[in-house]
Amino acid sequence: MKHDPIVELLDESRIGQEIVVCGWIRTFRNDTFIALNDGSTIKNLQLVIDREHFSDDVRKRLTTGAAISAKGELVASQGKGQTTEVKVTELEIHGDADPEEFPIQMKRHTMEFLREKAHLRFRTSTFSAVFRIRHGMTYAVHKYFHENGFYNVHTPIITGSDAEGAGEMFRVTTLDLNDVPKTEDGKIDVKQDFFGKEANLTVSGQLEAELAAMALGKVYTFGPTFRAENSNTSRHLAEFWMIEPEVAFADIVDNMDLAEDFMQYVVKYALDNYADDLEFLDQKERNDEKSKPQNERNELSLIERLKFVAENNFERITYTEAIDILRNSKPFKKKKFKFPVEWGIDLQSEHERFLVEKHFKKPVIITDYPASIKAFYMRQNDDGKTVAAMDILVPGIGEIIGGSQREERLDILMEKCKEFDIPEEHVWWYLDLRKFGSAKHAGFGLGFERLIMFVTGMTNIRDVIPFPRTPMNAEF
Template structure:
């Protein structure tokens, strides 16, 4: 007899059939009712045991967390909350669970406690739902790019370049940290290191993706990236995943079209395919917000926020127009913003971005043409000499979701920008070569995957949307 998943059994409309299922015990009530879950769905299936037919020693082993194998008959449920249940005929304990020490007891746990038990936290409804959604979003991303003619490329994890120019990178080295070889000047001699030069974990695959776009046309990366930023906020990780498409012959307008269509597609996919998980997480959020003062509650619930993005056209607004709107807004004039907008050139904060989306335009917003001095060196300089063809996409509740730009394809302009920022040409000679051999307009964007998962699940801390978070002073598991 083929083992069925709990999800398959709960979707059956044919009762009075023999079935077999394996999973973990969530609860065992009155020596009779087993709530069984195998991770395939947010829902448990009730398995009804006639204790007179089973050995008492066996029943004592059915504790929360135990792995069991059940054979029985799928019947119409006599109780509330489920349409079918299993009348148990055979029962085998595959793996015992120590009832006294098992951390994930059937009660409410804090997220902090569950992070300390991250190897078991997906046994809870919240985290199983989050990780199923993470998996679905990942699939939807690959599906979208595959159906739209993109090639998936794997950019290096170990690199000698700093794509963002931030300098906050993890060094990769095999040199003896206590006694490294030194140059005549007393500096570490990286020529004797494994790669013969100083190398780091990548912060972005963008620059390498550009090289492939300029030969394959449309490519994307989706892989781990790393940043050694000593930040313990709810929005930062030291290891995270990035989605970065790059397209040849595409300008900024095409880049905005691509990003909007992409976001609507992947979020539409989970709306269609993860209904139960989204409804559970939506209710969880609504229940949690009931304890908050009215002013601190979200203006939209989770499902409405996702539909808000999928169903609305994104408003496209220049940075200059946005600054004027913010400068003249009530929160700014009454000094209710934490960061007051006083003049053109200010770097927008999350509070400003959310005001534009949630209060002013009431739809997702794409800001474009940012000041050059607050954006990366590779972004194309506009004819005004002070702005670049950059774009950020702003979402409700979260602020910036996507950052991208039309790339600077002019060799001499790029050289000047690198010179002004003290970026040595010899470090990026291969990147400059793209501007020497068949240069063309090209564009792309970056999307932090965990930020997208946060938006789709309503989770408030980025540590709760990745299986094993890496943060300052924490590399457990």
């Protein structure tokens, strides 16, 4: 059915035209006014029906959630908060929604309830806003890299390597689990599996992207990744999406410059193109925070936080400097930090947010972390204790980007493989890259859902991906 998106009917330029509109009813009041939404905008379009032209049976079916189409004249609205409305001459109900059964009514629902109704939560204002912005950020990511000379590379989803060396991977197999073939020593005979070896779902496309970068110069991956971490926190998913650029002939400074420019670009894109959705989410956050203790509320509103990142140069400090700042801070001296602060321990979210929100009052990039808490592929610094790693911290979230200059020296990388107990035969191709035309190179990873959390202000990562996958939960 040819029809007009509501987003195109909210200004006065088309007043007087006959239009057709389709969507789902949000409310029907006074037997006259329908608030219709079609997902093209956070705003509803008011339809005005003459009760004399539509039977009682039709009007009884105009319930929240029902799918309808309407034809009529677009006129200037007489009501507050809207510029246009439709005087309906024809109306068709395409799908009923029994108000006794339809769970998404015009009332406040908890996030927990809506996660259970993930197949219907798109109908709410909150989630329609979140997923419109998610789409916009997807486009902005590709737009940024295309405009800056990067090539998109599709790296494997099924892999035989563990990029992080953490071992928390989902096994992929075609073996009959009721009759698993065994070797003479009682181990699983992986040679009889589909790939003839152990295979897993990937945790990162980085290692493969490095191969492409050393021929194409600048590449990026943007795809699904998986981690079998048995965690039910608000920051972890078993299935998520990663953005991972890799650049040849780049060092850690080049990497920081790229990450800062990228972050500011995509945040500005959201501010410039999703103002209505951001204003709605900003107001939602302010309303939600009224019930929180003062010390748990964000100092900056959602839109203020986005502008904070878009308009400020990022502060750059070393890990050692960060530890010194934290240990000399009032929260540390008054023992208000929950987690310890000492050299060699990874920073926690409370430490990262203190640096960003209290100390520097701007986004922060921390570099030169202890080698013992970072991945095997990060370039070893001359001090022998730290690596050329960098994390970007933003308000409300803490770490949002992690990256490094990669270790391009074969002998040192082979030593790292031994330290991390990574068999050389598992990463022979990655080591091979250091034998033939090796050069310095760098890249970073950004969890896409972390970015969406930051841009939308949502506090649980399960609420920024359409169908979250978490321990004991693979519904839909």
